[in-house]
Amino acid sequence: MASVCFYFQVHQPTRLRRYTVFDKSDRYFDDHKNSFVCRKVANKCYLPANRLILDLIRRFEGRFKVAYSITGILLEQLQQYSPEVMSTFDALAETGCVEFLAETYYHSLSFLYSPDEFIEQVDKHTETIQALFGQKPKVFRNTELIYNNELAALVESMGGFDAILSEGADHILGYRSPNFVYKPQGCEKLRLLLKNYQLSDDIAFRFSNRTWTEWPLTAEKFSQWINNVNGNGNVVNLFMDYETFGEHQWEDTGIFDFMKHLPGRILNHPDNDFKTPSEVIGSYQPVGTVDVPHVISWADTERDLSAWLGNAMQSNAIHELYRIENKVKKAGDEKLIADWRKLQTSDHFYYMCTKYFADGDVHKYFNPYKSPYDSYINFMNVLDHLDSRCSVDAMGENFFDLSQNKNPPCAQVVG
Amino acid sequence: MKVFMLGWEFPPFISGGLGTACYGLTKAMDQLGIEVTFVLPKMVAGGYATHVNLLTPQSQGFTTAFETTQLRNVKFRAIDSPLQAYSSPDLYQRQIEETLRQKRKMHAGAAAADESFSPADYAGDMYEEVHRYAAVAAELAANEQFDIVHAHDWMTYPAGIAVAKMSAKPLIVHVHSTEFDRSGEHVNQTIYDIEREGMHAADKVIAVSNFTRNIVVSRYGVSAEKVEVVHNGVEDNGRDDWNLSQAGIEKDEKIVLFLGRITMQKGPEYFLYAAKKVLEVMDNVKFVMAGAGDLMHSTIEIAASLGIGHKVLFTGFLRGEDVQKIYRMADLYVMPSVSEPWYCPAGGLAERRACHNKQPKRCFRGFAACAES
Structure with a gap:
């Protein structure tokens, strides 16, 4: 049995405007550019991709499933600049075939610097997703799939999460395959899903690369690779930026056609299916424990910070x-x-x-x-x-403090 | 009297004090009724150049006339060349490559590539370009009437020599800085040789300070009676209407300003090491580094790695009103120049202007030119 688990990362930052030492305004963000980029990406990627995923879910009557992690700051921007994208996400949420994941609302690195801030941001994101899409996220993914044992322990201690996602980096897996469910070192209940970076990056990075020996990548070819996992793996975790569709890989590369035909090809094999992350951990038992003492991520070839x-x-x-x-x-x-x-x-x-x-x-x-x-x-x-x-x-507060102090410290005189 | 002057830059297209100095000099000469033909390289790519000028037939292929309303006796002639003030062979190389890349991009798709955009337009290295520039300048000078040739700093010396020889007119070279000021003891031999040749070929050498004159005499072997000191002046721009509340910085905080090119000669790293020491004993002080230069990136990295990045703010290159603003904001102006050929009370052009702006309240400077304080 090989289950395919798609998770798409959906994110746009709020870019800063040019800010000099002469500025004294508390308007830091480039609203014009942010709205421009948001609308551009909405037209090139979010809208066509959402419609395609919606069509596929309907066509396969619930057998095609995906997961999204949408950052809070993108949701804010979409509501403001591209509300039509929000309505397509609503429609996706209503199909019951889409799982929404939790992350830090601000797509931040707060886990590394402030656990308190990290928890506040995850809570804020979870509440937002619940309010917007009517489901409480049960699976957590950290910014850029940054991960270590400590993060897993913290997420488990927060309660409410069944699984966490990360990168299936070679240097943590060694001989082991990312195509199974694992348990994080030091956790009891939490499960760990690891990205199959080979197959994920074939779509996300190599799809349009004409010097790649496998170019052009067809749905048929890719489904063969999925079929090959049968017998030596339970799940193929395909984690990628949603902007792969139409933005990183432009429409004229054929990325949408590829995606349109992929589910049918994969489902042609009777042993294959699609599962959301929660369904994956419900279906498969962990085969081992993965120990990640040092921080990893999904970025660049170094897979580090x-x-x-x-x-x-x-x-x-x-x-x-x-x-x-x-x-x-x-x-x-x-x-x-x-x-x-x-x-x-x-x-x-x-x-x-x-x-x-x-x-x-x-x-x-x-x-x-x-x-x-x-x-x-x-x-x-x-x-x-x-x-x-x-x-x-x-x-005001400092002034109050000083007035309470009977022995105010002398101001230090310098020079 | 008519002067054929060879410069590098002229306001508003400046990267340092040389353009400002040339402006002041020509303005004063203009007021004295001296006619000046000011020749300068015009960058063909980049922010300020216009390709349109380059292409017009009136431009005679290589020159275009500048327009200026203020200076009645000054005529500008631009030679299309990527030479820039304060450049280095490395920078030049990068810039040439960038120019060619932009042109290829601009003309990709056009059926016939314009021949004037071939790489042959520019010499492949900076020294060759200096000599190509000299040849074009000499050609240009053939159609001009003048009594004296006046060349500013090393890049224009070969052009000055060529024009003086061709016209049999006296040559003056104006030394704003020498290779020893810019590079310490690690002088670039090729540049040194060009400087030396220019100073020896000149009938008179103008040095901007006694400090510079001493270098010219002792390091370049120029006979002392040939070298005159002419200090730069300070111009009152009459503006005094800018106040602090317009800036975003709160006044319970002191501001220490570095303004100048961020380059070895100006000692930017000493500014940062000093800032670090100050911050160890007081917190309500901010350091502003205004300017750009070849050490910009490494200076930013030093500030970050000293952990004082939040107290050191960079502005990039400032011009016009922003320069006035930043002077007004500052409580203290510090220029840690390792060599400043200029005359004191306050060294380099930037410093002179700092003092002139009534703010900042105090100026401190590097040690090199203190002999003339």
Whole structure:
């Protein structure tokens, strides 16, 4: 038996506008660009892909199933700029063949820096999904499939989740196959689903690559590869960005046609089926425990954090961002907290990545800045202003504290 | 009196103080009724160039006349060339490649590729381009009447020599900085040789300070009586109407400003190491680094790795009003230049202007030119 488990990541960051030291406005985000990109991606990807998935679910009368993880900040943007996309997601939710996953609302790296903030963001996302689509997420995926034992333990301790997703990286699996259900090291109840990066990336990255020996990739060929898993695996986890359809792989590559024919081809084999992540863990028992002491992710060939935290700029920016967490939360201003959280979106740090900067590759495609240095400067200017808002907001409280202190400390005189 | 002047840059298209200095100089000469033909390389690609000019037949293939309303006795002649002030052979190479790439992109699809866009338009390396530039300048000079040739810094020296020889007119070379100022003791031998040749071929050498004059005499072996010091002046732009509340920075905070090219000569890393020390003892201070340059990226990286990135803000290259604004915002102006050929009270052009703006309240500077403080 080979089950195919599709999970699509759906995300757009809220990009910052150009912000200089001369700026003093608390409008940090480029509404124009964000709405432009949101509408563009909606037209090229979200709308046609949603309609296609909906058609497939109807055509196969419930035998075709998929899962989505849609970030909170994209949902906000869709509601504002492309409400028609929201209605197609509603329609998908109503089919009963679509599972929605939980993640951090702001697509953040908060797990690495602040467990409290992480939990708050996951809760916010879970509540949003429940309110919008009427289902409470039971499966968790962390930003960029960032994962280690500690994360699994934290997610299990939060209760409410049955499984967690991550990358089927070679260096953690060794000889083992990603095509089974596993148990995270140190967890009792939680299950671990690992991405089959070979087959996932055949679609997400290699589909239109004409130098690839398997080009052109047809639904028939791909379903053969799925059939080959029969007998030595239970499930093929195909995890990818939803923007693969129409945005990363343009429509003229034939990606939509490929997807249109794939379910039929796969279901031609009597032993194959489609399952959502929750159905997968309901159907298959874990075959072993996977130990991930060090952090992994699904990014680049390194499968580590170097795309977000690989250089001094990234590390400095993110440390400063989380250093002011208490200050921001104490100030008690909802808008301030929301702005601070939007700065946590991993994309901001990805833009600062200097890896492959010289070559100009996939990193560059997604980068609205001319260089990683520009993005760092811009981010730090915004952060500086946000920080100044905290001090102004907190001033009243400090004044109160001082007046209570019978022995106020002397101001330090310098120079 | 008519002067044939060879420069690198002129406002508003400037990357450093040289363009500003040339502007001030020609403006003053203009007021004295001296006629100046100002020749400068015009970048063919990039933000400021217009391909339209390049293509018009009136442009005679290689030159276009500048328009200016302020300077009545000054005539501008541009030579299409990718030479830029403060460039280096590496930067030049990258820029040439980028220019050619852009052109190919622009003309891809056009049935017949215009021949004027062949790589032969530019010499493949910077030194060759300097000599190609000299040849074009000499050709241009053949149609001009003048009494003196005046060349600013090394890139235009070969052109100055060529024009002076061809016209049998005296040559003045104007030394704003030398290779020793820009590169410390790691001088680029080719550039040094060009500088030396220009200074020796000149009838007079103008140095911007005694400090520079000493270098010209001691390092380039130029006879002392040939070298005159002419300090740069400061121009009052009459603007005094900008106030702090327009800036986004709260006033309970002190601002320390670095303004200049972010390059070895200006010592940007010393600014950061000093900032780190200051931040260890006080928190309500911010460091603003205004300017761009070849060390921009590594300077940003140093700030980040010192963990003071949140206290060091970069503005990129500023011009016009933004320069005034940033001076006004600053409480202290620090220029840690390792070499500043300019005359004090406050060294480099940026510093002179800083002091002139009444703010910041204090200026501190590097050690090199203090002999003239």
